[in-house]
Amino acid sequence: MFKKVAIVGTGLIGGSLALAIKKNKLAASVVGVSRREASITQARRMGAIDSGSRSLDIVKGADLVVLATPVNTILELAPKIARFIDKKCIVIDVGSTKEEISARLSRIFPGYVGTHPLAGSEKRSIVHSSAGLFKGSLCLLTPTDKTNKKVLGKVIKLWLAVGAKTVDLLPREHDIALSFISHLPHLAAFSLIQTVPQEFLKFGSSGLKDTTRIASSDSRIWADIFLSNAGNIFKALDLFKNNISAITKAIAGKDRSKLVRILESAKAKREKLG
């Protein structure tokens, strides 16, 4: 499918995509870029990449570049990478926000398509990578009217080949959707665990653990996601606060039947999630 794939950022997602490309023989060669030498060594040892470098010039000659660093690093590296690749090269990113990245990257790379695999976990780094990470997962694509259709077709094929289903969204829609399904839940989880007094942590059982699991996500990655999708997150947060108020009003007013009705409708919605 590709001659040379360059993975910029050999972390959990980049490393897993590299492994999946290797396993499914989707490229003749895979190279990796990381700021950390240890990550490159580990990626090579795991067979995710054929060679790696801390320097960007290793992407030269690639026909697919995957930007798999944190959001703000993607924006930083993009113009530097543009110097090493030609116009036919397909470029995708796997960042968690899309409006800003998509606007900037589509101006830099003619062969750009925004993608966001909804896979991964609170764990990070190459050591947790696996070729099967994307199996049965959903990958959101954010093509615009400027996106080259052939390029889009090939990017869809890539994600299908590693086991993901794809859905197209406008970059703006993507960021709104993500503010609800991921960014607000993370903000809530971080805040929730902060609220539990140290002395009560020892009583935390599965409910608390599940509800706050994503609070052990990487701090810098999440700081950047929050900063890059602030407007949508604040809107989602306002709705969240309204929903909290609806419950607290029912509690304060001792309106049991209203309270049951609210919780019932939350439960019904949760059950749709599966």
Added chain:
Amino acid sequence: MFKKVAIVGTGLIGGSLALAIKKNKLAASVVGVSRREASITQARRMGAIDSGSRSLDIVKGADLVVLATPVNTILELAPKIARFIDKKCIVIDVGSTKEEISARLSRIFPGYVGTHPLAGSEKRSIVHSSAGLFKGSLCLLTPTDKTNKKVLGKVIKLWLAVGAKTVDLLPREHDIALSFISHLPHLAAFSLIQTVPQEFLKFGSSGLKDTTRIASSDSRIWADIFLSNAGNIFKALDLFKNNISAITKAIAGKDRSKLVRILESAKAKREKLG
């Protein structure tokens, strides 16, 4: 350990305790009370109880009564049950709040000890019961200075025998602890899933699922818990809102290093939970 154990409320917790008592041969006979005939039939079929009834008089002659109904039903049934048992009978409840219940029940039953097994899940009813539910779990006990020491000793033995570790807390402490480790997380989870627009539910992945799993808990049980621990929950909620504000201020002020610091400390706390 006991001659006749009466389980009032053969749901997930009552049913599991009955099964564990049977399995570990802790009682000569176990009887069950439920409002629903189907629950009694199922409990008998699963071997959780020897006989069951929708009528409370089946508790007659019990030396251990376990109140395992929702919080408000415990308060309702207690005086009725008192007519059928003698003063030597040990009475425990497994309710999720303790201050109100403990004050009322210790006046009604000389042999009362409040207990709260931190086991179970968003699933309920006898069909999800298992004899192993309490293995490796923590059971909070809320004895007061009025609690009979012998009775307390026997109740501790019971919970140890079914695989739980026990910790003593004052009823008031218990309710404060639970507002943080369970009630606020439930309130947040119910509100969080309510906030997600229907059309985005299909994009929900493991992060959203975990964070909102407990929102599929039973609505009536949770309405009663919220109502019976309102004061503590509101205090915990205020702290939660403060923690949300700290994050949103850092986002709004584009203060990345402060944001990273907050998320870092949340992550460190979450990792203590295991």
